Amino acid sequence: MNDIINFIKLDIFGSQPQIFVYWLFCLSFLDPVPPKLMKRLFFIAVIHSVYTDLMILVLPSYVHIINSLLIGLFLLFVFFRDVSTKKKLIVYLFIMIFAIAMDLLLTGIMVYGYGVDTREEMVTSKYFELLSVLYPLLSVIFMASWIIRRRKQFPGKKIFAIFVELERSTITAVLALILLQFFLLGTLQIVQIMPERYDVPLNSTLIYATIVISLLSLVTIIRLLVRTREQAVRMTQEVYVEEINDMFTSIRGQRHDFLNHVQVIHTMVHMGKTEQLKSYVNDLVKETRSVSDIVHHSSPALAAFAQAKTTVAIGKGIAFTCELPDNWNMHETTVKVIDIIKIIGNLVDNAFDETEILPQDQRQVHASIRIDEQKRIELLVSNRGRHISDNDKDRIFAPGYTSKGKDHTGLGLAIVQERVKHYKGSLEILSKENELQPLGTTQFRITLPKTSV
Incomplete structure (x- = not known):
């Protein structure tokens, strides 16, 4: 009976608000924001949390993680059919990365702030302490998502748009490295809060692997920024080059005809054609404006x-x-x-x-x-x-x-x-x-x- 009560409390007061707010924050970067966003996310949060919390009782841990990822992706495609596939995939990767980061932050506060040793202790005896940390965090994220949706030119939206417009291979490389980095950090955190599974060689391997992946991510992002800058230069050149070419072609034509104009002016001066000379010079000035x-x-x-x-x-x-x-x-x-x-x-x-x-x-x-x-x-x-x-x-x-x-x-x-x-x-x-x-x-x-x- 206690297990059922703990399950209901964890699902209603923990999992559902988490999923709703995390997804809301990540989907707020879409431009335009999908209509009826709150209503869609409410159904996603309920279905996703109830299903995954029930499956955790019967599935092994690694299978449960895969199952949770697949059900989230399935719900995203079902409830957001009006969003392009590319945007959905990028948003879902963003959701996973953001959720892992927030879980790491939440776990760190519980471990170092409240002295929690295991996950079971966190969701049972330290449950109200968990909520005291979770709800202020969700409130901040909820307010941030509201600000993002209100601001049309929010910088994060521009960054998201850049990822959408990039080549698929570049997006895959960057996001895969970032996701792997957060996965290693999450695994390292789990190993540290589960003393029965603590292993010094494994712990050291995870630390060094995280450092290597972080360096690779940094190099890839720098290359991405350089490539983006080069694309911006090419776009600028495409806009200006045709106009500049036309301008120089016309200028070359004007210079070619300049000698003819001088000869005509010289002849009119000798012939005393003053009025005709004035009219001719006026037309010439218009054509050779500075x-x-x-x-x-x-x-x-x-x-x-x-x-x-x-x-x-x-x-x-x-x-x-x-x-x-x-x-x-x-x-x-x-x-x-x-x-x-x-x-x-x-x-x-x-x-x-x-x-x-x-x-x-x-x-x-x-x-x-x-x-x-x-x-x-x-x-x-x-x-x-x-x-x-x-x-x-x-x-x-x-x-x-x-x-x-x-x-x-x-x-x-x-x-x-x-x-x-x-x-x-x-x-x-x-x-x-x-x-x-x-x-x-x-x-x-x-x-x-x-x-x-």
Whole structure:
């Protein structure tokens, strides 16, 4: 009878709250957080704790551990079918690592704080002492999970997203080493609190094995950070290289024509064509505008983008205007400059492609980056061109969709939409059709939160 009472107390007041809070903490790192999370976790906690606590009575210890891992994985796949398989596996590894770490912390407090010698003593005679340690720990974890879910740009979520986007082999190596490290630490702790199983050679082997695995984990994580940095550099190069190439191509063309311009000016001066000379020089100044404003702007990346697009527009005969914020402090926003350039760059490229088919006097594109009154980043690109119907507004963001022929990949607007969703922003398309002309005006307006809430 006492065994049944102890089982019920341990399951209801110990195992179920532990599973619920541990899983809640780990699943809070998902972005977006799955709906009805609390309800799902309640059923998982009850089923998992009752099943595993019953099986421990009939299964050997090593079989019980495997059984507990499998039932947890099964419940995760059953109750979170709307989460991708890759995310589920990473979350479950996170849950196991976190649970082992918390159990080590809990066991350490009971052993060194309350003088507990065995696990049986911990769950019987020291049961209320166990709860006095467990519930404050669970309260802290519960509050931490609430804060994580409330903060959209929590650093831990970004780290989790990096793991999701990494190659599977890299994830497996890092997580396997970390999991093995915690397993060795847990085994070492169990050996130390069970005097009847204490073995000096085994204890020493576990210590040295833990040190070796820790060093391997450190080396692997350093290599992972280096690889992540290299990926970030490559992403930056992909964004800038095409624009810089276009800019230099146009600049080379301007330098090639410079001698011809000088000869024309010299001839007009000798012929006394003053008015024609003024008009010609004005057009020439517009075409050879200086790039010195790049170094004067608070964000050289944004200024370089604007200058590159302006140079490309001159080469295509497009009247392009670009408005940048007077002061841009990258430390005041969680939105990366490279993502802003990805978004507005793809929109400007599409606008250039659309207006390039028009007569030169009708080729007009305007882009602006500004901070509105609510401290949000507003990106705006407008151009003259064909009207976008309501049906096309839904189709143009599909990856691969293009109306420009085989030379275009149809990925530009898909990238724009993905980045806007990543920052929880909004995207609006305003396309006005001119009743008197077949052409209209199309405007893309994107709003991004400047800082995390």
